[in-house]
Amino acid sequence: MRYISTRGQAPALSFEEAMLTGLARDGGLYVPETIPTLSRDAIAALHGQSYEETAFTVMRPFIGDTFTDDEFREIIGRAYAGFNHGARAPLVQLAPGHFLLELFHGPTLAFKDFAMQLIGQMFQAALARRGDRVTIVGATSGDTGSAAIEAFRGLANVDVFILYPHGRVSDVQRRQMTTPAEANVHALAVDGDFDDCQARLKDMFNDFVFRDGVRLAGVNSINWGRVLAQVVYYFSAAVSLGAPDREVSFTVPTGNFGDIFAGYIARRMGLPIRDLVVATNQNDILDRCLRGQGYHKTQVHPSISPSMDIQVSSNFERALFDAYGRDGNAVAQLMGELGQGGFDVSQGAMQVLQDTYKSGRASEQETTATIAMARRTMGELLCPHSAVGVKVAEEQRDPAVPMVTLATAHPAKFPDAVEAATGHRPDLPPHMSDLFDRPERFKRIGNDLGALKTHIKENLSV
Ligand SMILES: Cc1ncc(COP(=O)(O)O)c(C=O)c1O
Numbered sequence: 443m444r445y446i447s448t449r450g451q452a453p454a455l456s457f458e459e460a461m462l463t464g465l466a467r468d469g470g471l472y473v474p475e476t477i478p479t480l481s482r483d484a485i486a487a488l489h490g491q492s493y494e495e496t497a498f499t500v501m502r503p504f505i506g507d508t509f510t511d512d513e514f515r516e517i518i519g520r521a522y523a524g525f526n527h528g529a530r531a532p533l534v535q536l537a538p539g540h541f542l543l544e545l546f547h548g549p550t551l552a553f554k555d556f557a558m559q560l561i562g563q564m565f566q567a568a569l570a571r572r573g574d575r576v577t578i579v580g581a582t583s584g585d586t587g588s589a590a591i592e593a594f595r596g597l598a599n600v601d602v603f604i605l606y607p608h609g610r611v612s613d614v615q616r617r618q619m620t621t622p623a624e625a626n627v628h629a630l631a632v633d634g635d636f637d638d639c640q641a642r643l644k645d646m647f648n649d650f651v652f653r654d655g656v657r658l659a660g661v662n663s664i665n666w667g668r669v670l671a672q673v674v675y676y677f678s679a680a681v682s683l684g685a686p687d688r689e690v691s692f693t694v695p696t697g698n699f700g701d702i703f704a705g706y707i708a709r710r711m712g713l714p715i716r717d718l719v720v721a722t723n724q725n726d727i728l729d730r731c732l733r734g735q736g737y738h739k740t741q742v743h744p745s746i747s748p749s750m751d752i753q754v755s756s757n758f759e760r761a762l763f764d765a766y767g768r769d770g771n772a773v774a775q776l777m778g779e780l781g782q783g784g785f786d787v788s789q790g791a792m793q794v795l796q797d798t799y800k801s802g803r804a805s806e807q808e809t810t811a812t813i814a815m816a817r818r819t820m821g822e823l824l825c826p827h828s829a830v831g832v833k834v835a836e837e838q839r840d841p842a843v844p845m846v847t848l849a850t851a852h853p854a855k856f857p858d859a860v861e862a863a864t865g866h867r868p869d870l871p872p873h874m875s876d877l878f879d880r881p882e883r884f885k886r887i888g889n890d891l892g893a894l895k896t897h898i899k900e901n902l903s904v
């Protein structure tokens with residue numbers, strides 16, 4: 443299995459190389475050269491399997507010879523051992539035909555743990571074998587950062603620097619990043635929004651002297667390993683609802699497009715997914731684009747679902763690559779135009795995108811009303827991101843096909859929004875109950891590439 447860049451100019455890599463590399467050297471994102479498929483029988487055989495066994499079957503065809511089967515099984519076992527639900531990703535019924543896939547039972551209470559815990563284990567195994575070290579730099583709107591820190595804190599051969607937008611993440615999210623005491627953890631509060639953080643991260647990858655000097659690695663969903671791990675729960679959910687004999691639809695609260703893209707990969711692998719619905723908050727550039735209005739940046743408006751306050755949705759590049767018939771030059775041109783403010787999608791590519799994804803948006807009021815409604819009528823406490831998904835799913839679902847909405851974070855990560863909507867303040871689970879008593883440690887820093895690079899070089903712990 444080889445991985446190629448969406449911009450067509452970087453060398454093809456193995457799974458291990460692509461995972462440790464992060465962004466391709468031509469600025470593109472790595473994708474598998476071909477998408478392996480699972481036969482109908484192989485999907486049917488997932489019935490009754492543990493989450494870990496499903497994970498092995500789904501991901502094995504993508505990893506080549508990076509790990510032996512035994513090594514990979516052990517890695518998967520360690521990755522999910524810390525989850526506090528036996529099913530790992532349980533399904534609960536919200537309404538007849540509408541299910542919630544709870545992805546918040548990992549250590550940092552968001553779906554990011556599914557991939558980050560696995561990547562943490564894969565990095566450790568690969569780095570130990572190579573006798574190597576890396577500097578991980580990540581950009582976060584709140585959840586990726588805490589999940590990455592949890593996965594890599596205290597490791598001898600890794601420093602982890604997380605760029606988050608100062609004042610634009612919830613207090614719980616910030617404290618998850620600023621309270622770990624390990625010397626290899628560095629939380630950087632950037633004066634800017636998430637798009638600024640992600641842009642500076644990509645700038646660092648495109649500065650080869652810096653990149654090679656610090657052995658830069660990335661654990662945002664630019665890293666294919668992140669997307670791959672997220673493919674698994676589409677299989678586990680669909681199979682428990684009757685796949686492959688029955689079609690299932692998914693609605694995905696969307697920002698950087700990694701999670702919904704994982705659903706697309708599951709469908710390409712043979713999982714019978716009817717609709718893949720992109721749900722955005724008021725920062726609705728993806729919804730506008732998928733309705734044929736082009737991809738044009740506006741201002742980012744802070745919302746009660748801050749993790750989705752994103753305009754430059756990095757994995758949309760992977761979707762465009764396929765929509766443009768895997769033409770790397772076309773994608774490189776679009777990304778150049780995005781740097782100038784935006785681009786229009788060709789008619790042919792638009793058709794492919796609209797055949798692949800549906801979309802919808804939820805305003806702030808609609809999100810709050812959905813949190814209140816879910817609590818009142820379904821007895822379910824939703825985080826604001828999940829509520830965006832539920833609102834869009836309820837509008838778009840076909841009652842004849844089961845709809846699964848991804849519940850991407852625990853409501854206790856966003857207690858203010860949940861309390862405002864329901865009058866009920868969700869508690870943090872016991873392992874985080876003293877979060878607000880722990881001392882914080884972070885560096886406030888400008889949205890300045892030079893300052894960021896200097897800070898990183900001067901603060902490496904190894
Ligand atoms: C809680 C939550 N929901 C939804 C999303 C959007 O997911 P994606 O960026 O994969 O589209 C994020 C951020 O990634 C998130 O943290």
Ligand SMILES: N[C@@H](CCOP(=O)(O)O)C(=O)O
Nearest residue numbers: 582583584585586662663698
């Ligand atoms: N919502 C994310 C943004 C980064 O997304 P990623 O999936 O590319 O890491 C966050 O919580 O940080």
